[in-house]
Amino acid sequence: MSGRRASGAMFGLAYGDSLGAPTEFLTMRQIHRRFGPDGPEGLDGDPALVTDDTQMAIAVGLGLLDALANPPFTPELVTPMWRRRFVDWLRSPDNDRAPGNTCLRACEGLEAHKPWVEATVTGSKGCGANMRVAPVGLAPGLTDETRAGASQLQAAMTHGHPTGLAASELTAFAVRWLADGTAPADLPGALRDRCLEQRAVYHERWLGTLWRRPGMPDPETFISRGWDECRDVLDRLVDAVARGDRATDPCEFTGAGWVAEEALATGLLCFLLFPDDPVRAIRRGAASSGDSDSIACLAGAFAGAHLGMDAWPAEWAGRIEYADELAKLGAAWD
Template identity: 30%
Template sequence: MTNKPTNCLLGGALGDSLGYPVEFSSYREIQQNNPIGITFINFSEPVLISDDTQMSLFTASALLISDNYLTNLWDCYQDWLETQWKTDKQSMSHKPVSKLVDFQELFNSREPGRTCLMTLAQQKPGSLQHPINNSKGCGGIMRVAPIGLIDEDENIIAQLGAESSALTHGHPLSSLSSAYLAVLIHRLLTSNISPQLVLDTLNFIKSKFSTMDYLSDFTEIIKLATNLSQPTDNDFINFQRLGKGWVAEETLAIALYCSLKYQKDPCRAIEISVNHDGDSDSTGSITGQIVGVQQSNSLWLPVSYLNKLELRDVIISLGKKLSQKFNT
């Protein structure tokens, strides 16, 4: 039986790989090749992960090392940085921390976010108290989901989610979005998504980060996503109201919308989440993580597509290790 952490990681990889080839395509361009949009069935590209799954795996790897989570995250992200421009483990400029560098397939540059590359290359982490920049690009939130799988108090999970994002992205909306996703993933280990759960998690984040700037903007878009998920206009119209997903709060909002509206069909939720004008691999990845973590077996997975997924066995192995360490 596939455990929930594994399903979370697999779901993220499924959404990421499905959206990766059309990340920079408009919905009209997507439809030129597939009138009904891109799906797991009509997908004809190699099933490759992008930087979203790569960094999520390095997050998971960091959480397995020890309890000094934030330091380990930074060190593992430094390992990831080297995989983007070095050819193999032997050519790395420092002694690696993560065992993921043993897998040659990870030494591939897959449209890495410029903010992640630049801030990690400076080798000076940002923090909530001392923001390194003013970026709210989705590079902070797209890697944070594994934090929700650790066996810690929600306050610790929320704080770590926010701080992990602040390592590279200094805007409050990036930290708020990342903290929210980490807590939501943690809650979905024992619950199913619902409008009430989404709003309860919002209230928790508002209470914990009550003095953080842009809290009202964050509240507004989460509530909008929740309201739009109730059957009204078509998805494309709703996506235009939520944004394109290039920034953290829009990525999260699109993922919440799809996860709520299509909660009874997790694969369809992922498919819908990549068919729009914006950052398809990131919205697909986070949607996949949200719908995946709610699944306690493998029956929901698109088997023929999954069999072609790059690094599938590595992802499954990491999920099992997370489950064993944190009893999830």
């Protein structure tokens, strides 16, 4: 097994994002006509540009790095750090990559100094919740409870729907488990088990009164809805992996990925179809009819966490946009 798994995951998510960016709004027919049946072959341009997916993952990562440098790691410590990074992203001149409306709206509320529980978009479970969570999976030394709370909090600051929270936690744990050496084939079962174990667990210390926003009777009812939706899509994932169809649009099996639980499942599907070929995995994500950049971004994070930095083409590292930030985060956690 290769080393440098944190670098592998951070660069992998950016590579997938970059490969998927030009196909995000194309049909399968348009993708096949322009790129062939297997999608874009490699990075385009120098630098190869990424989207808001990578920008936001870096924001989460840098805020996390700041917080971990000032222990103990608590929600009170990290929340203002993430707020600052999200507002910096909102106002960045490079924030011109078709960012999601939920992220923009919530970050405007954060900029206006609203409590995040009021700034968040309550009903949104868009994939912006979990396309950026990989750093929380990569940071070493967190307890499971802290990793769960932090991954849900970073989602909840913009996406207040319980399924966005659960999908973000599962994404972070998938990255962590792969970096720790979990066999890819064991991942869907482990994630489904976590859905059942955590079904009634509401992390009040991290999420505060978020559960009250949609008029739920209690925190357990609120959060269980998210875990149930994730478990449903993981069941579809298990069926799709068993089928082993590497040629069909993966969105046909596990969804288009515009929402968090589908982005998780379809990104995982692309990785699990090619567990030892990371470039094929992200090309499969890019050659999809749905939210191709987010699907390929997640597939790249999973593949890099599993295989490490050396599994990616060596010449890509110098060409990807934000290489310095990606390298900083990877080196901190490798």
